[in-house]
Amino acid sequence: MNSSKAQSEFLESESLKSESIVGGDTAWLDRSFAWFLQIIALAAIALLFWMGSVIFKQAFPAIKTFGAAFLTSQDWDVSQLQFGALTYLYGTVVSSAIALFFAVPIGIFVAIVTSEKFLPAWVRSPLGFLVELIASIPSVIVGLWGIFVLIPVLKPIQLWLHNQFGWIPLFSTETFGPSMLVAGVILAIMILPTIAAISRDVMASFPSDLRTASMSLGATCWEMIFTVLLPASLSGIAGAVILGLGRALGETMAVTMVIGNSDLISASLLDSGNTIPAILANQFPEALDELHIGALMYLSLILFALTLAVNVLAMFIVKIFGFKHQ
Amino acid sequence: MAFFDRQLTKPLPLGRTLFSYGMSAIAVLSTALALMALLSILFEIFRQGLPGLKWEVFTSLPAPAGETGVPSGFGNAIQGTVLMVAIAALLSVPLGILTAIYLSEIGKTSATATIVRFVMSILSAVPSIVVGVFAYAVIVLATLFNYKGFSALAGAFALAVIMLPIVVLSIEEALKLVPQQQRFASAALGANSIQTTFKIVLASALPSITTGVLLAVARVSGETAPLLFTALFSQSWIENILNPTPSLSVMIYNYSGSPFPEQTQLAWTASVVLLGMVLLTNLLSRLITRKR
Structure with a gap:
């Protein structure tokens, strides 16, 4: 009784208010609101193209001077204004490859441990949370840890690799401490949360009926994982790995701090190296000459295109194949 | 048998x-x-x-290299980080909220909305150093208000670009969780779409919007790469946003390779403060949504 009276009062006051504000027909207001929002959204899209075109414009002097030979030249001499990207491209690709070598198996195992029922739920969910916590640590702090903890810890291992397997070109040089291998390991730590979290989500969305069916036919838990779970989740895991690769290619601070920043390509992983993000971080603050800035912009453009391609690929894989079994 | x-x-x-x-x-x-x-x-x-971690690190400037016994700290770097993250949030949060409203209330599954979502997830995957390069080209190389060079504004712009996609994607998720009936009820009572969006949808999604914004803040307050050559660094207090500006993360990087042990010590202490800031913001955002 009381409430219906209040309700009708409310309706009355509300209708009066809206009439007094907009005066009846509000269709034009709705339409202009929609248009306004659409323009804002399109501006957000334009940001990406603005970014691409600004970097391209700044890189243009270098693109004009060096052309495609930039990609295959190893020269990087600021005083002579001779620039080539090969050393940095090589370092970026190799350090990311090392990162995947370590992070993919470990990430998949972490995903299996946190999605399958080996451990009780009260252990599994904090485990997943802790591994993902790595992603929220600023990379400069991981780099600081890399300089003072990881390099000393890995140094004896690197020396051992050189002494035992020095005849393999990959381990052919004595290490100073900072090296491509250390950079790869630190990248592996940084992309592990990406790979583990997405793979876990893919595995967790796998219907448990199929697990039960496989096990009731006599498969052990691990036989079920290898014959049923992993084949079905393969494309989702592939997407996760490629997203991780995208992160590894562009990761800057931690790598810059432990890779040693040399300007030579060495076949040995125990030698110091350099990556595109690392040279950008090192040289941009002091770049003055137009051609030098241009060459650095050219490098950024390459990195931009590389990560764009990798991420679009990952998104398509996850979107098209990722949840096939759902 | x-x-x-x-x-x-x-x-x-x-x-x-x-x-x-x-x-x-x-x-x-x-x-x-x-x-x-x-x-x-x-x-x-x-x-x-x-x-x-003593009180003086919050209130003093970094001591000149090699000088021991004088109070040394990174008050100016904390000031710079907070200032740039705040400007970045002011730039990206309103734009982000409006874009998210477009995606969840108007665009929905239309082609434009799909493209906006796609571009946002691409933008969130652009390496932060490339965003720094972009800010360098747009602001550091340009003359703004009679000033050309490294500035807090350039750093904040880079951070804003990094924040935008995170804010858009998380707020859209928050808005989609508001039950459709509430929008119908609001419309049935005679509200137009602006009133429905702001008084009903945004109001009831406010806690999860706050979470999204806080997560984005936590993410960018640790960023170093986009600040290295946009805000650069400085040894003094901040007086103007059009000057080189220190930040905690760049300070950790600069001092990490220092031959002076007291500077390395300062880098470790700054790491505790920065990590504390990031983890606290993370934790806070989780608490806000849990209360609901």
């Missing part, structure tokens, strides 16, 4: 049993290895950084 006996006493051949146990051991060891990295990072930061 012997067959059944074997089935009951020994269900699996030795090889399959060993395979099971072996794989379980490898999986658990791999997870332990991942956790060890995390714990080692956290342990080392606190072990090295906490002893240097």
Whole structure:
């Protein structure tokens, strides 16, 4: 009784208010609101193209001077204004490859441990949370840890690799401490949360009926994982790995701090190296000459295109194949 | 009969049993290895950084290299980080909220909205150093208000570009969780779409919007790469947003390779403060949504 009276009062006051504000027909207001929002959204899209075109414009002097030979030249001499990207491209690709070598198996195992029922739920969910916590640590702090903890810890291992397997070109040089291998390991730590979290989500969305069916036919838990779970989740895991690769290619601070920043390509992983993000971080603050800035912009453009391609690929894989079994 | 006996006493051949146990051991060891990295990072930061955490680090400037015994700290770097993250949030949050409203209330599954979502997820994957290069080209190389060069504004612009996609994607998720009936009810009472959006949808999604914004703030306050050559660094207090500006993360990077132990110590202490800021913001955002 009381409430219906209040309700009708409310309706009355509300209708009066809206009439007094907009005066009846509000269709034009709705339409202009929609248009306004659409323009804002399109501006957000334009940001990406603005970014691409600004970097391209700044890189243009270098693109004009060096052309495609930039990609295959190893020269990087600021005083002579001779620039080539090969050393940095090589370092970026190799350090990311090392990162995947370590992070993919470990990430998949972490995903299996946190999605399958080996451990009780009260252990599994904090485990997943802790591994993902790595992603929220600023990379400069991981780099600081890399300089003072990881390099000393890995140094004896690197020396051992050189002494035992020095005849393999990959381990052919004595290490100073900072090296491509250390950079790869630190990248592996940084992309592990990406790979583990997405793979876990893919595995967790796998219907448990199929697990039960496989096990009731006599498969052990691990036989079920290898014959049923992993084949079905393969494309989702592939997407996760490629997203991780995208992160590894562009990761800057931690790598810059432990890779040693040399300007030579060495076949040995125990030698110091350099990556595109690392040279950008090192040289941009002091770049003055137009051609030098241009060459650095050219490098950024390459990195931009590389990560764009990798991420679009990952998104398509996850979107098209990722949840096939759902 | 012997067959059944074997089935009951020994269900699996030795090889399959060993395979099971072996794989379980490898999986658990791999997870332990991942956790060890995390714990080692956290342990080392606190072990090295906490002893240097005194009141003076918040209130003083970094002492000149090599000078010991004078109060030394990074008050200016904290000031710079907070200032740039705040400007970045002011730039990106309103734009982000409006874009998210477009996606969840108007665009929905239309082609434009799909493209906006796609571009946002691409933008969130652009390496932060490339965003720094973009800000360098747009602001550092340009003359703004009679000033050309490194500035807090350039740093904040880079951080805003990094924040935008995170804010848009998380707020859209928050808005989509508001039940459709509430929008119908609002419209049935005569509200137009602006009133429905702001008084009903945004109001009831406010806690999860706050969470999204806080997560984005936590993410960018630790960013270093986009600040290195946009805000650069400075040894003094901030007087103008059009000057080179210090930040905690760039300070950690600059001092990490220093030959002076007191500067390395300052880097560790700054790491504790920065990590504390990031983890607290993270935790806060989780608490806000849990309360609902």
